[in-house]
Amino acid sequence: MSSMQLRTLAFALSMVLAGAATAQEGGGRTRFILAASWQPAFCQTNQKKAECASQTGERSDATNFSLHGLWPMKQDYCGVSAEQKAADKDGKWNELPEVTLSAEAKSALAKAMPGTQSGLERHEWVKHGTCTKMSAEDYFGVGIHLVDALNASAVRDLFAANIGKTVKADAIKAAFDKSFGPGASDRVKMSCRRAGSVRVISELTIGLSEDAGTASAKSAVLADLIQGAGKTSFGCDEGVVDAAGF
Template identity: 85%
Template sequence: MSSMQLRTLTFAVSMTLAGAAMAQQADGRTRFILAASWQPAFCQTNQKKAECASQTGERHDATNFSLHGLWPMRQNYCGVSDDQKAADKDGKWTSLPQVTLSAETQAALVKAMPGTQSGLERHEWTKHGTCTKMSAEDYFGVGVHLLGGLNASAVRELFAANIGKPVKAEAIKAAFDKSFGPGAGDRVKMSCRRAGNVKMISGLTIGLSEAAGSASAKSAGLGDLIQGAGKTSFGCDEGVVDAAGF
C-alpha cells in the first residue's frame, strides 16, 4: 500500500469514527428510565393487590399515570445483602427495610405510586435506588417530580380523553413531541398486556439522560432529560386505555 493510499485510508477511518461519535452525541445516551404505569390496566391482571382492590374511578391513578420507578441503566441491587435480594426477588417486598422519607415526600409518593400499598417503594429502592448516588428522599423526590411533568402533558390529556378506546403509537409519539420537543416520542417505549381479548396499554418507559440521576433533577424539565437520551423502538403499536374497575 502506497503512502497516499495509507493516508486516504486513515482519513476515511477517522471520519467514520468522528461521524459515529457525532451521531451518538446528537442522539444522546439513555442513562435512566422513567417507568410510568397505567394503573387500571395493571389492575386488570392483579386484582387481588391492595392498590387494585381499593382503586376507584375517582382516585388520582384512574386518569393519571402512576409512578413505577426510576431505573439506572444496567445496574441493580447495589450494596444490597443476599437476604434482601432474595426477599425482593421472591416478591416479599413488605419484609424489606422501610424507606424513610419526609412527610411531604411520603404523601406525594403515596399519591403518585399506588403500589406503596404493597411495598413497591421498598422494592424500587432495593433494586434500583441503591444504584444511584441519591438518598431515598432525593430518589423518590425526583421520580415524583418527573411523573408530574408527564401528567401535566399532552400525553396524559390524550390518555384521559380516550379512556375505554384504542390509541395508536403515532398519536402517543405526537403527544410526546408536542409537550417535550421534536423527537421526544422516539425515546419512549410502550408496553401492552392482554386482559381477555383486549390488548391494553399497561405503561410507558421513557429514556432520560444522566442528569436524571442527581437531586437537581427535582427541578429539571422532563423534556430536557428526554432530549438528552438515546432513541429506542416504540414497542406496542396500539392498545386500549383501560378504565378503572374490573
C-alpha cells in the same frame, strides 16, 4: 500556511463536523428509565393487590400515569444483602426495610405511586434506588417530579380523553413530540398486555440522560432529560386506555 497544510486542516475540520452531526442525529445515551404505569391496566391482572382493590374512578391514578420507578441502566441491588435480595426476588416486599422519608414525601409518593400499598417503594429502593448516589428522599422526589411533568403533558391528556378507547402509537408519539420536543417519542417504549380479549396499554418506559440521577433533577425539565437520551423502538403499536374497575 502551505496548500497541503490548508487541505489537512480542512479535512480535519470536516471530520469533526461530521462526527458532531452524527452524534446529534443519534441522540445521547440512555442512563435512566422513567417507568410510568397506567394503573387501571395493571390492576386488570393484579386485582388482589391492595392498591387495585381500593382503586376508584375518582382516584388520581384512574386518569393519570402512576410512578412505577426510576431505573439506572444495567445496575441493580447495589450494596444490598443476599437476604434482602432474595426477599425482593420472592416478592416479599413488606419484609424489606421501610424506606425512610419525610411525612411530605410519603404523602406525595402515596399519590404518585399507588403501589406503596403493597410495598412497591421498598422494592424500587432496594433494587434500583441503591444504585444511585441519591438519598431515598431525593430518589423518590425525582421520580415524583418527573411523573408529575408527564401528567401535565399532552400525553396524559390524550390518555384521559380516550379512556375505554383504542389509541394508536402514532397519536402517542405525536403527543410526546408536542410536549417534549421533536424526536422525544424516539426515546419512549410502550408496553401492552392482554386483559381477557382486550389488549390494554400498561406502561410507558421513557429514556432519560444521566442528569436524571442527581438530586437537582427534582427541578429538571423532563424534555431536556428525554432529549439527552438514546433512541429505542416504540414497542406496542396500539392498545386500549383501560378504565378503573374490573
